[in-house]
Amino acid sequence: xxxxxxxxxxxxxxxxxxxxxxxxxxxxxxxxxxxxxxxxxxxxxxxxxxxxxxxxxxxxxxxxxxxxxxxxxxxxxxxxxxxxxxxxxxxxxxxxxxxxxxxxxxxxxxxxxxxxxxx
Amino acid sequence: xxxxxxxxxxxxxxxxxxxxxxxxxxxxxxxxxxxxxxxxxxxxxxxxxxxxxxxxxxxxxxxxxxxxxxxxxxxxxxxxxxxxxxxxxxxxxxxxxxxxxxxxxxxxxxxxxx
Numbered sequence: 001x002x003x004x005x006x007x008x009x010x011x012x013x014x015x016x017x018x019x020x021x022x023x024x025x026x027x028x029x030x031x032x033x034x035x036x037x038x039x040x041x042x043x044x045x046x047x048x049x050x051x052x053x054x055x056x057x058x059x060x061x062x063x064x065x066x067x068x069x070x071x072x073x074x075x076x077x078x079x080x081x082x083x084x085x086x087x088x089x090x091x092x093x094x095x096x097x098x099x100x101x102x103x104x105x106x107x108x109x110x111x112x113x114x115x116x117x118x119x
Numbered sequence: 120x121x122x123x124x125x126x127x128x129x130x131x132x133x134x135x136x137x138x139x140x141x142x143x144x145x146x147x148x149x150x151x152x153x154x155x156x157x158x159x160x161x162x163x164x165x166x167x168x169x170x171x172x173x174x175x176x177x178x179x180x181x182x183x184x185x186x187x188x189x190x191x192x193x194x195x196x197x198x199x200x201x202x203x204x205x206x207x208x209x210x211x212x213x214x215x216x217x218x219x220x221x222x223x224x225x226x227x228x229x230x231x232x233x
Binding site for chain 2: 004006034036041042043044045046049091093095107108109110111112113115
């Protein structure tokens, strides 16, 4: 259980185009999903927190107009990189938070990541 | 420097040996978690230790937490070549609750030689 998928797993696009990445929780509902960015051999940097039915909360320094997040349902969040540039090339990873009955610490399950290359 | 810094940054050991990785953090935490990432893949949750716990075990994994020193260690016993991966610690800050967002360290690259 608690499987998170991402689509596509990799994408190459031309500079100036937009790319949409999907994050799905396959066997559970997630009111909260997170989007991370990871450069080669570096750590994960949180970009934004995606909440179902409301606006995403962006981390400081992340342009919300460039990285559009839509959490349209309890199983799907999308990240759209608008007007992509080569510096946006990175590994994008989403996670979904599992809500456990009875309270307590909720766990995050991570998707396999999407490799974006902007040429 | 960022919350959650691991050391060493790279570790190479022989199969069968134990691997010890350390993580230090700066703020008060609610819990600390360790994750594994194989090259070019997503993260796999390994173990979570709460701030009121000192040690936890899961299979070949042993995690300790010392809140007075703001540090944690991950021990992998009897390592296998399949343990080769990057390992990250991640902290959930105390002031933002048990279900807060995670802050990840820089990661440790573990290589286990067959």
